[in-house]
Amino acid sequence: MDRNDFIGDTQADHRLNATAIRVYKWSVSRGYVSIAETIDLLGLTQCEARDSLDSLVSVHLMELQTGSERAGDDTALRWRALDPQIAAAGLASAESRLRRKVADLSGSRRNLDELSRVYSILSTAHRSGDAIEVFDSPAEAALLSEEAMTRCRSEVISAQPGEGGTAEEVGPATARDVELLGRGVRLRFLYRESSLHHPPTRSHVSRVTAAGAHVRTSAELFGRLMVVDRSVAFVPHHRVAGGAAVVRDRSVVTLLCEAFDHAWGRAHAVEVGRAKPAELSDLHRTVLRLLSEGARDETIARRLGVSLRTCRKYVAEIFEAIGAESRFQAGYLAAQRGLLK
Incomplete structure (x- = not known):
């Protein structure tokens, strides 16, 4: 048996029975031994002797003498004991491969757990017939809004009355918005004038206006809002920071869009490609x-x-x-x- 067969065979049982261990101890000091010697000197049957020798070969504790297998007669076959460190080396390699496999499986399990959570949230949201759903979890609210943006086909309108996050937090949103614009989605954003004094927000506005977004500012805004394709709206949770209410009722969404359009009509356009605050x-x-x-x-x-x-x-x-x-x-x-x- 080739050593690679031993290393790759993770299904086999390589444990030795008492007879095989007895044969190994006896053969260590004898050099090469034959089946006949094993039978005569240890009092074994031919089947016990051959099974023990084969088991010891399978775990690299004995090897068959080169050339003896060509005789075609079991009585001419001879084996000799090997250093257990050779078998240990094979086991170490197998253990290393097994550890890598376990690590891979653990990673796959984590991925499946995460995807299962995503599936549960999104599938429930799409199956639900509720006009308004409230999500306390900021992570779930963010996941649903990102999924809605990904599925967007025509327009996103958004009112952002406060400053945005850090540059690291705003960066992914900028990349997403630029990608949407590249797909032909119309983006209209409303900001408070004071928001453009916030460097990450100013950088975001500069990039998205240069890519084709429409941005306006107002001294006051009615509140935070995002509407995707005029069919689903996201408004802040009234108690939990980061949570959201997802609105699908057509009448309510239409009213929110009208409120946005009214504020949009009174706001000031930001110069394309530059996040320049209004006067x-x-x-x-x-x-x-x-x-x-x-x-x-x-x-x-x-x-x-x-x-x-x-x-x-x-x-x-x-x-x-x-x-x-x-x-x-x-x-x-x-x-x-x-x-x-």
């Missing part, structure tokens, strides 16, 4: 209007989706621009000059 005067007018309504800095910051520090910076710029020294005076001067219209 600050529009943002300042919004801050002025909120100040005149008596809104506190915290409220204004929340409405604009900016930090309190940034909001106060806007207020200071307004005071400087119109020469006001107080909120009351700023409101009065703004009304006098028609800046609130």
Whole structure:
């Protein structure tokens, strides 16, 4: 038997019985031995002797003398004992291959478990007849939105009132959007003006506008929204950050699209290929209007989706621009000059 047969034969049972072990111990000090000697000196039957010798050969503890097999007569065959380290080397190789196989199987199992989870989520979503489904899990919500984008055929509209994530988080979204544009899908994105001061968001907008997306900005937005092919909408979970409500009811989706289109009509276009924020005067007018309504800095910051520090910076710029020294005076001067219209 060739050693490769031993290594590759993972189904065989290579354990030795007591008779085979006795034959091996006896043969170690005798050099070459024959079946006849094994029978006579150990008191074995011919079948026991031959089975023991064959078992020892199969695990590389004995080898058949070269040339003796050509005689065609079992009585002329001779075997000699081998160092167990030779068998150990074969076992080590087999163990190594087995470990690699187990690692491969473990990897396959992890892949199947993950795909099973994906199948369960997506198949349930597509089979469901519910007009609105709520997903608490951010991972499930993200999976469903990505799957909807992948299946998109005509248009995606999206309102993003806050800043995006890090460059590492925004990068995959940019690549996906560029791929959609390459397939002829129309993309329309609404951002708050302040969002374009966020470097990763600005980079994303620059790339997708250069690839053909339509992007507009507004000082205020009604909320986060994404609608795919005007047939399925994604809105934020009302309690769980990252969760989502998936809306398929035609009437509700149509209403959401109309809200988006209304905001789109009042927003300012971003220059193609450049994430250039709209003129600050529009943002300042919004801050002025909120100040005149008596809104506190915290409220204004929340409405604009900016930090309190940034909001106060806007207020200071307004005071400087119109020469006001107080909120009351700023409101009065703004009304006098028609800046609130």
